[in-house]
Amino acid sequence: MESDECVIVLGEDVGAAGGAFKVTEGLQERFGVRRVIDTPISETAILGGAMGAAIAGLRPVAEMMFVEFAGVALDQLVTEAATVRYLSRGQLNVPMVLRTAVGGGQGFGAQHSQVLDHWFTSSPGLKVAMPADPNSAYHITRLAIWDDDPVVVLEHKGLYGDRGEVDLEEPPWAIGEAVTMRVGQDVTIVAAGAMVSVALAAAETNPGWSADVIDLRWLRPWDVDQVLASVAKTGVLVTVEEAGPSAGWGGDVSLTVCQTLWSRMKFPPLRVTTPDAPVPHAQELERRFLPNAEYVVQQVSSLLETGSVPLPWWEYR
Amino acid sequence: MSIESPEHLRRRGLASDLGRLKRMIEIREVEETIQSLYSAGEIRGSTHLYSGQEAVAVGLASVAPLGDTVACTYRGHGMALALGMEPTAVIGEVCGRSTGCVGGIGGSMHLCDPSIGLLPTFAIVGAQIPVAVGVALASAYRAADSVAWAVLGDGATNIGAFHESLNMASVMGLPVVFVIENNLYGEYSPLRWTTPLDDLFRRGEAYDMRAAAVDGQDVHAVAEALAEARSHAAAGRGPSLIEAKTYRYSGHSRSDLGLYRSADEVQTWVSRDPIGILAERIWPEGHSSRLSEMVEQVRSEVRAATEHALRPMPPIDKVEMLRHITG
């Protein structure tokens, strides 16, 4: 915002209140009410407004307090913003960002705890990122703002309290680039968002196998090359998703890997997911619902020992 | 100084009454051509014709300077022509030809030409309205004197996007003009079945917005009301809601014959034809022969444009087809 007047922020309570999760705290004091705009509770007008302002040359960063709220305005993103470049044959583009809070773990219940990345990842024209730590939040948000297309940044609520070094000197990252967080031999574990720390924790328990742990960072486009290179080495693919198995990114990653590396794969791919069910509220229930490190270890170990995909916990007898 | 594009020249042609009349005739002729091309099997998908509503688009285009942005609906052939798009580009696009304004990738519902301020026309009812508000936000942010126009149907005043947009534009005081083309029907439903009002401009009151109705068949009345609304917006005094009372002569789309409307009703509106009204004003005496002359001239121009649009040309190739999805 300091370097370019075109960047503005808009959303419900993003200004004076600094955002429901305080992500935009202090911005209005610093940049004024012209650039940090408190809007009515009008998600369609927020996303449509951001789109119009972006077509007209600004770089609006819109916030939806919870990703579920984008549902009332999805048209503006997946059908309107995502098609403007195409329908104008490249004469117009929409450099807007949607930042929104996703995920479970805080007891917000079924309507405020989903990730819903597949709402966005199935739209040609959109780019979708999911930061896993403070450093990636910083670099991904910058990439999203400077990108000339609509970008959705899914910020996990469970990560807002994280503390970590942010490297301001790093050269700019590339859109769609994953990062290998940990190097191993026996299995490739691919994760995104809050599941990255779950995957890392699993790999660090000395489970008797070692893993490449890849933080995907971007769900659309996603880093096919890096994932393939790793599975070519390990022959085993595991994805860890904070959502049920239906229409999740893990399915796409698994299919692409299988179609490309079939003859080199030792076992079928394993998708660690939540049950295909709404997110429960009570702490005990939600804890069981979300994938954790212990469960990842169990599932991966079982795959490596038996050679077949183990039942998920909710189907244990 | 660059040479003015044909589209820009066409826009400036609306400064005179003769220019406006000719453009309204052109819109009517293009729509009739499209109807017959549809019947001849030349057109896939849907078309939504504008015949009967010409004074609204031409009135708007004659007071919107280049630099303004128009976010309009799938019923957009008339607006595109009024803003300056060439008939060849409209007909080519509607027929899915590479001669179309976007090479056939858009079709009837997605005409576009940023050089005349026309965003890709919107096929989701009401979706264009908040986008115009956003364009106005950018204009206000830069203290530019351009204005954004949201053009919508009567049916669209019942969708959430309309209300969110009016509210936000009003509370932020943005330079946008909302133009309702009240043609009395949303698809096959008469206004009164779906809406508890006859006068839709009254919805502006709920948002403390300047609002008025205008005779949508009289291009002068439309231009005057919209020019006022535009000055109001450009002066930083906020949005307006203008309801143009108009009528679509054909059915909602494609093969709809509009049989749910009485012959009397249609006749009443046809007798207040926007082209006839302006012709009579231009030529108080003996207007019918002068009008026929002009119609003949435009008809042959549109015929030539149609031939040009449909001339044998290969469709855009697969590289072009898959370009411009992201940058």
Ligand SMILES: Cc1ncc(C[n+]2csc(CCOP(=O)(O)OP(=O)(O)O)c2C)c(N)n1
């Ligand atoms: C969100 C949405 N709902 C329904 C439709 C289907 N539809 C297309 S046009 C139309 C009627 C709209 O009526 P109105 O706003 O009066 O515009 P008109 O067609 O009369 O110009 C409907 C229901 C749509 N395109 N988008």
Ligand SMILES: [Mg+2]
């Ligand atoms: Mg209507």
